[in-house]
Amino acid sequence: MQTILTGVRANEEPTIGNFLGAYKSMVNLAHEHAADSNINMFVPDLHSFTTPIDHSKLYAQVIKGIKYYIAAGLDIDNPNIHIYRQSHVPAHSELAWILDCFTPFGEASRMTQFKEKSEEHSNAVTVGLFNYPILMAADILLYDAKYVPLGEDQFQHLELARNIGIRMNNKFNEELFTIPAPEEEQVKFMHLEKGLRIRSLVDPTKKMSKSSDNAKSKISLNDNPAEAAKKIMSATTDSEGIIRFDMINQPGISNLLTIEALLNDRDIQDVIADWAGQTSYGDLKKKVAQTVESFLTEFQEKVAAVTDEQIEAVLQKGEEYANRVANAKLAQIQRAVGVRK
Numbered sequence: 001m002q003t004i005l006t007g008v009r010a011n012e013e014p015t016i017g018n019f020l021g022a023y024k025s026m027v028n029l030a031h032e033h034a035a036d037s038n039i040n041m042f043v044p045d046l047h048s049f050t051t052p053i054d055h056s057k058l059y060a061q062v063i064k065g066i067k068y069y070i071a072a073g074l075d076i077d078n079p080n081i082h083i084y085r086q087s088h089v090p091a092h093s094e095l096a097w098i099l100d101c102f103t104p105f106g107e108a109s110r111m112t113q114f115k116e117k118s119e120e121h122s123n124a125v126t127v128g129l130f131n132y133p134i135l136m137a138a139d140i141l142l143y144d145a146k147y148v149p150l151g152e153d154q155f156q157h158l159e160l161a162r163n164i165g166i167r168m169n170n171k172f173n174e175e176l177f178t179i180p181a182p183e184e185e186q187v188k189f190m191h192l193e194k195g196l197r198i199r200s201l202v203d204p205t206k207k208m209s210k211s212s213d214n215a216k217s218k219i220s221l222n223d224n225p226a227e228a229a230k231k232i233m234s235a236t237t238d239s240e241g242i243i244r245f246d247m248i249n250q251p252g253i254s255n256l257l258t259i260e261a262l263l264n265d266r267d268i269q270d271v272i273a274d275w276a277g278q279t280s281y282g283d284l285k286k287k288v289a290q291t292v293e294s295f296l297t298e299f300q301e302k303v304a305a306v307t308d309e310q311i312e313a314v315l316q317k318g319e320e321y322a323n324r325v326a327n328a329k330l331a332q333i334q335r336a337v338g339v340r341k
């Protein structure tokens with residue numbers, strides 16, 4: 001059975017960028033494939049403190065992350081859907097160490113996210129921040145995941161995971177790991193034309209980032225829905241005066257069209273056609289503001305309805321499964337590298 005796997009970190013409140021890039025893609029794929037695929041959705045909680053955080057809040061944030069997975073629409077009664085925490089499956093960290101030793105330093109040094117984040121946090125660049133993509137490779141390779149729904153910013157890390165997997169399979173002359181599909185195939189699998197990158201509402205040349213200090217640049221999943229609508233109304237656009245999908249010259253307008261399409265489960269081309277040639281940015285913003293407001297209202301109601309008992313049951317089942325699969329894979333790798341008979 002093939003495995004589809006993804007995770008969203010729990011260090012900050014997720015945005016609609018995370019929702020559309022990861023949660024929604026995963027929920028759509030689960031609807032399509034859960035009958036004959038493993039759907040693994042985990043919280044990479046050990047990835048949460050590669051940059052400084054308030055550790056007293058982390059546990060509650062992780063549990064909230066699990067609630068979000070359920071509220072986003074994963075069917076927790078389906079036996080093929082597995083929800084778990086990375087920290088509760090020790091094989092992730094153990095495999096990460098082994099993979100470290102098969103990852104050339106130069107290759108890991110090319111990760112653009114490390115370069116960006118180490119500039120942003122120049123007084124707190126840890127080995128963990130550098131090592132983060134290799135732990136991510138372990139998260140993926142441990143479960144033989146073929147498909148990994150991600151936003152565009154994470155595809156370089158997926159490519160690294162593929163390279164590490166291919167290198168180890170070749171070195172040990174054995175199909176140790178399933179190699180995840182390359183970016184182009186992943187994007188097709190998600191029914192997209194290219195990797196998704198929801199933009200900042202303040203500077204639409206940049207991605208919407210949950211770690212941004214500017215609350216106006218992002219719609220967080222716990223935003224007050226009416227306040228979120230106001231952020232859309234004041235989103236940066238351009239002075240072209242005509243609605244067109246053109247990410248280069250009109251990234252603000254194109255971003256709004258993308259959000260409108262995806263939150264309504266509509267084909268982006270249909271939404272573009274609806275608005276093509278219209279001139280009122282105000283009308284478009286009003287429509288997207290309404291879409292965002294009702295999305296958040298509904299989503300937050302679903303989050304509030306998730307019970308502690310559901311979370312406990314889901315984690316117990318998910319972590320039992322994850323430990324079983326991950327320990328078997330780890331043992332196979334330990335045998336290959338020569339530390340287990």
Ligand code: TYM
Pocket residue numbers: 005006007008009010017018019020021022044047135136139140148149150151152153154157196197198199207208209210
């Ligand atoms: P994280 O927590 O930064 O982001 C979670 C997911 O959200 C996507 N994303 C976006 N998609 C579209 N537009 C945006 N503006 C946007 N911002 C974020 C990200 O691409 C990602 O899919 N390293 C991962 C977590 C992780 C993981 C894994 C994922 C750890 N191990 C194994 C998959 C498989 C991360 O930091 O994502």
